[in-house]
Every structure is written in structure tokens, then in C-alpha cells.
Amino acid sequence: MPNIRCSALMTSTIASAVLVVFPAAAHADTTSFNMRIINKMDGSRMSLSGDAVAEGTRAVTLRAPTIQHRSARWTIVEKDDGFLVIRNEVAGRCLQPASGAPNAGDTLVVKTCDGSPLQDWSRRDEVSETNVNTEWGSLRPRTNTSLAITLQTYEASGTWDHIYLDQDQNSSDRLWHFTRPDAVVW
Incomplete structure (x- = not known):
């Protein structure tokens, strides 16, 4: 049921009351x-393969600091239902599993942002042994939250990694951090 905000207005000298009802403001994205x-295991940053921007381009991570892709910039939208949409700023496309029914082993690609559940992600925070949020977390597809974005084996002489979906667990290859480009990540 929506929240309702009421205001009573007094009009004329007879002081008759008028009830005006406004819908409460919805939670904005x-x-x-x-x-x-950024990935916790190796400090690599998520980007698009070959810095491409086409529909279906595969997501990768860059480890070599000398490789500066324009596509390493992302917009993170936290929707009012708590799910995240991860949009590549250069491609203007959203991150999603390559298949329509995410399974372990599926790659990640960018596709036209269409508001589908395939483009929604949840973030499960990692907490320390003393129950403190470490600011790292796994990124899980809405349509199968038992999976998380995971680094694959090192590729191309150690300069970049493929990423894919695998079982969600607290291992550094599955933990990610959102940060500004000038921030120091610990």
C-alpha cells in the first residue's frame, strides 16, 4: 500500500477544511x-574486451596498469528494489550473462539496456570475522543468486582476465569493489 501524505488547507472566512492528498515520494534510484x-584477488578492473563497444562484447578485467581502456568506466544504478544495474559508460550497454538462463561457466557481455532481470545484479557484502563490512562483495545475477562474477585463468601474458559466472563464495576471485578512478583501494 502506498504511503500517503495529507495536508489540510483552510479556505475562505468560513474556515471550511479541504483535504488534499499527495502520494508519498517514491524511493528514487x-x-x-x-x-x-575492481577485483580483490589481483586488483584488476572490469572493462570490455579490446575496448570494443558493440552489442554482445565480452567483459574482461585489466591487470596491466599500462592498459588504459575507455571502457573501464561504469555507471552503477541502485534501483528502488535494491538490485543494481551495471552500465558501461562508453558502450552505453548493460552487463548481463551471455545466456538467457545463467549457469556456472557462462561468460558476461554487454547488451542494450532493456530493464530485463538479466541486467539486474545483487551485491552480497563480505564481512570480516569481527562482523565488519569490508566494502568488498560478490556480484550475483538476479535470476540466479547462487552464482557470482568470477575471474577466469590469466590470459594474454598476464595483462587481462576473462570473467564468468561460478558458485558464489567468499573467495577473492569473486569479490569486487566499486571505486572512483582517483581512489586508493585497500
Whole structure:
């Protein structure tokens, strides 16, 4: 049931009351621009393969600091239902599993942002042994939250990694952090 905000207005000298009903403000989506998505295991940053922007381009991570892709910039939208949409700023496309029914082993690609559940992600925070949020977390597809974005084996002489979906667990190859480009990540 929607929240309702009521206001009573007094009109004329007879002081008759008029009840005006306004719908309560809905929770607005929260958007963060120009973000980097960093992996905990090797400090690599999520980007698009070959810095391409086409429909279906595969997501990768870059380890070599000398490789500077324009496509390493992301917009993170936290929707009012708590799910995240991860949009590549250069491609203007959203991150999603390559298949329509995510399974372990599926690659990640960018596709036209269409509001589908395939483009929604949840973030499960990692907490320390003393129950403190470490600011790292797994990114899980809405349509199968038992999976998480995971680094694959090192590729191309150690300069970049493929990423894919695998079982969600607290291992550094599955933990990610959103940060600004000028921030120091610990």
C-alpha cells in the first residue's frame, strides 16, 4: 500500500477544511557515474574486451596498469528494489550473462539496456570475522543468486582476465569493489 501524505488547507472566512492528498515520494534510484569495478584477488578492473563497444562484447578485467581502456568506466544504478544495474559508460550497454538462463561457466557481455532481470545484479557484502563490512562483495545475477562474477585463468601474458559466472563464495576471485578512478583501494 502506498504511503500517503495529507495536508489540510483552510479556505475562505468560513474556515471550511479541504483535504488534499499527495502520494508519498517514491524511493528514487541512486546512480554513481565514472566508477571502476575492481577485483580483490589481483586488483584488476572490469572493462570490455579490446575496448570494443558493440552489442554482445565480452567483459574482461585489466591487470596491466599500462592498459588504459575507455571502457573501464561504469555507471552503477541502485534501483528502488535494491538490485543494481551495471552500465558501461562508453558502450552505453548493460552487463548481463551471455545466456538467457545463467549457469556456472557462462561468460558476461554487454547488451542494450532493456530493464530485463538479466541486467539486474545483487551485491552480497563480505564481512570480516569481527562482523565488519569490508566494502568488498560478490556480484550475483538476479535470476540466479547462487552464482557470482568470477575471474577466469590469466590470459594474454598476464595483462587481462576473462570473467564468468561460478558458485558464489567468499573467495577473492569473486569479490569486487566499486571505486572512483582517483581512489586508493585497500
